[in-house]
Amino acid sequence: MARPKIALIGAGQIGGTLAHLAAIKELGDVVLFDIAEGTPQGKALDIAESGPSEGFDATLKGTNDYADIAGADVCIVTAGVPRKPGMSRDDLLGINLKVMKSVGEGIGKYAPNAFVICITNPLDAMVWALQQFSGLPAEKVVGMAGVLDSARFRHFLSVEFNVSMKDVTAFVLGGHGDTMVPLARYSTVAGIPLPDLIEMGWTTQEKLDAIIQRTRDGGAEIVGLLKTGSAFYAPATSAIEMAEAYLKDQKRLLPCAAYVKGAFGLDGMYVGVPTIIGAGGIEKVVDIKLNKDEQVMFDKSVDAVKGLVAACKGIDPTLA
Numbered sequence: 001m002a003r004p005k006i007a008l009i010g011a012g013q014i015g016g017t018l019a020h021l022a023a024i025k026e027l028g029d030v031v032l033f034d035i036a037e038g039t040p041q042g043k044a045l046d047i048a049e050s051g052p053s054e055g056f057d058a059t060l061k062g063t064n065d066y067a068d069i070a071g072a073d074v075c076i077v078t079a080g081v082p083r084k085p086g087m088s089r090d091d092l093l094g095i096n097l098k099v100m101k102s103v104g105e106g107i108g109k110y111a112p113n114a115f116v117i118c119i120t121n122p123l124d125a126m127v128w129a130l131q132q133f134s135g136l137p138a139e140k141v142v143g144m145a146g147v148l149d150s151a152r153f154r155h156f157l158s159v160e161f162n163v164s165m166k167d168v169t170a171f172v173l174g175g176h177g178d179t180m181v182p183l184a185r186y187s188t189v190a191g192i193p194l195p196d197l198i199e200m201g202w203t204t205q206e207k208l209d210a211i212i213q214r215t216r217d218g219g220a221e222i223v224g225l226l227k228t229g230s231a232f233y234a235p236a237t238s239a240i241e242m243a244e245a246y247l248k249d250q251k252r253l254l255p256c257a258a259y260v261k262g263a264f265g266l267d268g269m270y271v272g273v274p275t276i277i278g279a280g281g282i283e284k285v286v287d288i289k290l291n292k293d294e295q296v297m298f299d300k301s302v303d304a305v306k307g308l309v310a311a312c313k314g315i316d317p318t319l320a
């Protein structure tokens with residue numbers, strides 16, 4: 001059987017890391033696309049030259065021509081600009097919306113059967129716009145944010161409890177912004193929910209609140225440290241986890257920005273919810289019960305996403 005084809009639209013910090021991870025994990029052959037001439041070609045060659053030492057079998061191609069993504073099984077989109085210190089993700093909306101138009105049209109023309117994972121910020125609005133511009137079915141276009149936000153939460157919790165990250169599960173739902181919703185009740189150490197761990201004296205409510213806030217500010221913390229761009233290692237790993245779930249039909253239950261109609265009382269919008277990813281793309285949105293406080297936080301996050309989508313429609317009236 002031919003190897004799957006993975007197209008990476010955007011060959012910047014995340015794009016390059018995605019290419020390296022996809023090759024090392026032998027997920028398929030990789031095409032790196034970017035408008036910057038030389039960047040995708042240089043990164044593809046550099047990573048290919050790591051193959052003999054790493055021992056992977058995958059071809060890597062860099063290109064500035066959308067025709068080279070033809071027939072891709074997976075497209076991961078990072079094209080656009082990242083934020084700089086002091087900027088919010090929402091400040092990127094105008095410029096990245098234009099990028100989503102050209103990327104969506106390119107994918108729609110050359111890779112209409114792909115599973116598309118959007119990473120470009122502001123995430124929930126960009127994945128919505130990308131789905132509209134590409135014309136692909138909503139279950140095949142998904143945003144990566146919840147896996148990363150949950151990974152950050154899991155990392156901080158594992159440090160607090162001094163336990164393996166493998167045993168910490170966590171859920172962060174809602175939009176990928178300041179209003180994201182880390183769910184303590186649905187987060188556990190080997191099945192023991194966080195509220196029980198407080199009762200057991202493993203941590204305090206104050207410490208947990210501080211971890212939740214650090215999770216919400218996780219992206220800004222890294223932007224502040226790097227000063228020249230935003231996080232890229234963990235975002236790339238998170239998207240690769242989603243791509244692998246699709247390519248290997250793993251039926252992973254992962255928090256993703258998916259199109260939600262019906263579940264969570266929503267009437268059709270992209271926002272972070274628990275989903276099952278398998279060969280059909282987003283095969284299911286898992287409609288978990290939220291308590292009153294969680295629902296208030298989720299609703300606030302949904303409103304923030306709706307505001308961004310309305311701003312997109314204001315900029316580009318062709319968006320329905």
Ligand code: A3D
Binds near residue numbers: 011039099123231
């Ligand atoms: P960066 O290293 O600047 O790479 C972006 C690449 O996009 C550059 O190589 C550009 O040349 C390229 N590009 C720009 N316009 C186009 C276009 N029209 N077509 C094709 N390529 C284009 O950024 P990055 O890789 O660090 O980040 C990429 C995006 O991911 C940014 O919008 C970030 O804000 C976002 N991001 C999202 C998360 C989430 O969790 C959702 C996390 C981290 C970064």
